[in-house]
Amino acid sequence: MAAPSAIAELMRDLGEALNTNPDLLFLGGGNPALIPEAGDIFSRHLQALLNDKALVQRWLGVYQSPQGSESLLPLLSQYLQDQGWPVSAKNLVVVNGGQSAFNRLFNLLGGPSVKGTQRIHLPMLPEYVGYRGQMIGGDAFAVSRPIIALESEHRFRYKLDRSALVLDEHSGALCLSRPTNPSANVVDLEDVRWLEGEAKRWGIPMLVDCAYGAPFPNIMAPSQAYRWRPGSVAVLSASKLGLPGLRTAVVVADEELASLLAHVGAVENLASGNTGPLLLESLIASGDIHRLTQLIPEYYQPKRKLMLALLDEHLQDVPYRIHGADGAFFVWLWLPNLPVSAKVLYQRLKARNVLVMAGNDFFFGEEASWQHARECLRLNICQSDQAMAEAVAIIASEIKALYSKAK
Ligand SMILES: Cc1ncc(COP(=O)(O)O)c(C=O)c1O
Structure with missing residues (x-):
């Protein structure tokens, strides 16, 4: 547990982006989006729970x-x-x-x-x-x-x-x-x-x-x-x-x-x-759980579409591939023959205030012997449309620079 750890690094980045440096363009960790309508539902329920004095005693005290x-x-x-x-x-x-x-x-x-x-x-x-x-x-x-x-x-x-x-x-x-x-x-x-x-x-x-x-x-x-x-x-x-x-x-x-x-x-x-x-x-x-399980997927659908459109627009000149975006709130980008490891790309993006996840650590050691495992990025779709657009423009410019330097 004391060994270097990708998840610990991810949570450090997440903490920095969401709690201490909100100017970072955060397409990194797996924090869900703050969805206003869901937030309203949670507040209403919590308020009702707080109004029940006997419940509050058990809630805090047992x-x-x-x-x-x-x-x-x-x-x-x-x-x-x-x-x-x-x-x-x-x-x-x-x-x-x-x-x-x-x-x-x-x-x-x-x-x-x-x-x-x-x-x-x-x-x-x-x-x-x-x-x-x-x-x-x-x-x-x-x-x-x-x-x-x-x-x-x-x-x-x-x-x-x-x-x-x-x-x-x-x-x-x-x-x-x-x-x-x-x-x-x-x-x-x-x-x-x-x-x-x-x-x-x-x-x-x-x-x-x-x-x-x-x-x-x-x-x-x-x-x-x-x-x-x-x-x-x-x-x-x-x-x-x-x-x-x-x-x-x-x-x-x-x-x-x-x-x-x-x-x-x-x-x-x-x-x-x-x-x-x-x-x-x-x-x-x-029954509000049913409302949530409708509105949450509905919230991410246009976000996913936007991310795909942004990538398709900005990456035209590079050999990119996107995994079928079937679920969750990520888009997984594969950059075949990327001239450097995705970890290097992650560092270059971090230096430009954009946080993504390098794909390497999701391959459980296979990244040492499998080139594909060093060619992928995970982008989350939980930020504002503007932040996503700004981030993708920077991501694309770094990727293009890497490919063209290698030519
Ligand atoms: C696939 C998967 N499993 C489990 C978890 C753990 O989440 P939590 O501990 O917040 O329930 C996460 C969090 O990102 C996840 O992405």
């Missing part, structure tokens, strides 16, 4: 149970059942954020064990950089490269390479973010079911990270919604609804694993915070 709030869990389980998830309250555990959920899951299911080191399989790179550096005793990930499908002159898509996945008795779990951070990919449901089948064959869980997906915040096509199945683990987070400050997530797992996660939570943290679960309960009970 530790939550290890599994989570007794009033939230049945309500949340009904909400998930309504979306076709075969769950009961016993399958749910409230956690202080998805990051913390993955820390517990990776360390329970992977790393040193009596059977030797168990690996967490990431079946499709690039994958969420925040998974790295979490495992006690050193990361034990087994990663697979995807198939790169070229879709048109300036578009491409990663596809699962089923032949690249090799599970064995040292496999502890599979893990996939869907929509995927960073590529904005939404892996085909058929492939997810195939991965779940492979996991089942080896008696291990498939972890599906729904941070950006269904049921909330739902920043993806509804027809592609994942539904949890026994044997798998889904991690839901309130962060990308617009609530990263509350640090609230929910893990959906088989009862035995759910109660183990609750046990670990008590050891690690005594209890999770009360504010997020209380607000989530209020949003679900009132």
